[in-house]
Amino acid sequence: MKKLALVLTALLASGVAHGQSYPSPTFQTYTLKTLPTWPGQQVGLWGSNTAFANPSWLTPAQVQAMMPVLSVAGGGTGTATPSLVAGTNITVTGSWPNQTISWSGLNYLPLSGGTLTGTLFINSPTGVRIQDPSQPADQKFWDIYTQSSELIFRTVNDAYSAANPWMIITRSGYVPTVNFPASVVFSGSTLVPTMAAGDSSSNAASTAFVQNNIPKLTAGTNITITGTAPNYTIAASGSSGASSAVTAYSGLKITASGTTVAITANSLMLVNSSHAGQYVSAPSLSCATGTSGANGVDTGTIAANTWYAVYAISNGSTTACLLSASFTSPTLPGGYTYSMRVGAVRYGASALVATTQAGATVHYGAATILLPGASAGSISAPTWVAQSVTGVVPPSAGTIQLALACAGFYAAMVAQNTSYGAYNSITNPPPLESASAGVTHASFVLESTNIYYASNYTNWSLTAIGWTDNL
Numbered sequence: 001m002k003k004l005a006l007v008l009t010a011l012l013a014s015g016v017a018h019g020q021s022y023p024s025p026t027f028q029t030y031t032l033k034t035l036p037t038w039p040g041q042q043v044g045l046w047g048s049n050t051a052f053a054n055p056s057w058l059t060p061a062q063v064q065a066m067m068p069v070l071s072v073a074g075g076g077t078g079t080a081t082p083s084l085v086a087g088t089n090i091t092v093t094g095s096w097p098n099q100t101i102s103w104s105g106l107n108y109l110p111l112s113g114g115t116l117t118g119t120l121f122i123n124s125p126t127g128v129r130i131q132d133p134s135q136p137a138d139q140k141f142w143d144i145y146t147q148s149s150e151l152i153f154r155t156v157n158d159a160y161s162a163a164n165p166w167m168i169i170t171r172s173g174y175v176p177t178v179n180f181p182a183s184v185v186f187s188g189s190t191l192v193p194t195m196a197a198g199d200s201s202s203n204a205a206s207t208a209f210v211q212n213n214i215p216k217l218t219a220g221t222n223i224t225i226t227g228t229a230p231n232y233t234i235a236a237s238g239s240s241g242a243s244s245a246v247t248a249y250s251g252l253k254i255t256a257s258g259t260t261v262a263i264t265a266n267s268l269m270l271v272n273s274s275h276a277g278q279y280v281s282a283p284s285l286s287c288a289t290g291t292s293g294a295n296g297v298d299t300g301t302i303a304a305n306t307w308y309a310v311y312a313i314s315n316g317s318t319t320a321c322l323l324s325a326s327f328t329s330p331t332l333p334g335g336y337t338y339s340m341r342v343g344a345v346r347y348g349a350s351a352l353v354a355t356t357q358a359g360a361t362v363h364y365g366a367a368t369i370l371l372p373g374a375s376a377g378s379i380s381a382p383t384w385v386a387q388s389v390t391g392v393v394p395p396s397a398g399t400i401q402l403a404l405a406c407a408g409f410y411a412a413m414v415a416q417n418t419s420y421g422a423y424n425s426i427t428n429p430p431p432l433e434s435a436s437a438g439v440t441h442a443s444f445v446l447e448s449t450n451i452y453y454a455s456n457y458t459n460w461s462l463t464a465i466g467w468t469d470n471l
Helices: 002-017 060-066 205-211
Strands: 091-094 098-103 127-131 141-147 150-155 162-172 175-179 223-226 231-234 248-249 251-260 260-264 267-271 277-281 283-288 308-314 319-324 340-345 351-359 361-371 383-388 399-404 413-416 432-434 439-443 450-455 460-469
Touching: 141 308, 251 340, 260 308, 260 319, 260 340, 267 308, 277 308, 283 319, 361 399, 399 413, 399 432, 413 460
Parallel strands: none
Antiparallel strands: 091 098, 127 141, 141 150, 150 162, 162 175, 223 231, 248 267, 251 260, 251 351, 260 283, 267 277, 267 340, 308 319, 308 340, 340 351, 351 361, 361 460, 383 450, 399 439, 399 460, 413 432, 413 450
């Protein structure tokens, strides 16, 4: 009872000290009850007096009303209106004891070291700023923040007035798309899986996959390939002597007459045994049949009724011409390593047969009789008779130009093979024929060193006009 009286006396004294008045209680005999456990339960006395007509428990609110001051030690302000005090970047709303504490700083979480554990939740458009105070000016801050469906990584300056987004991840459902709006330099090695052979997806590919799927070059005749993709080295590996593998000409013209072969051109490209080129501009060359070596015959003396290949040759500084009975491997004079076959001429009984060549086309200076005319074979069966052309075209000829002349109304026909029909066939006629007086011209692609003819009359002739050279 003494403790209870002291409590009441203290409460009354506290109220008086703060200008409050309470009715003077009339004490009676009270029975001390065992009080329920605090907090959340009723606290008070059981009994009756003039202040409380009926026995009752004091509620916490009644006790709080009797104790209006919350001490500083108890978390209050020591005044009659206690409340929490907001610190830096903190806001406190509401009234005691139902106050709300909120973060009022910028929309990032400043970290100055230590460890952040647990789950970090970022609510759009807020984010996280990472700071390293030891870095130079405008290199201290990094931002990671969300905006709509984007997660943005950026660098910011010290004043937070300029930013440079360097990676933006946009999601559509569960599928992310990464974009680099600024130039990003990657260093070190980025590992990706090696895809299966033939994979054509848009996945990143390893260097091994790329190397294994680059088309490989295959070396052909007289070609070597060294190195690895994509840095291949392609080189020629042909044999020595003259070669036409990479030769070229422009404005080529050759005339043969008497004992002289004259060569002119806009340009020539000669090659050596390694297929290195020697460019010759506007050559003007002359070969004499009575000369041996450069500007003459490669070996020995000129031979009658013989075809000669005509070459342009060079020692790297001087260009000359050369006649050789070999159409593939002339004997080059000492010091001359570059060559190109530019044509062919025929030496007759005692002089060159007159010809004129423009590019690869050659015409005789006068008609050269191939066949004087004879009744041979059958024009109706038909039965074909072979005729060699080696006397009128060189071994390098690809085509032959012919003229068929008839003096009367009798048939003669000519073909490059024996597969053609009779003179009067309308389904498989011969490529060259005449059944009346006159001259008929034709050009044949040579399939061999022979052509074929048939005639039922003798008063006709077949003349070689010229040929096309396979330069």
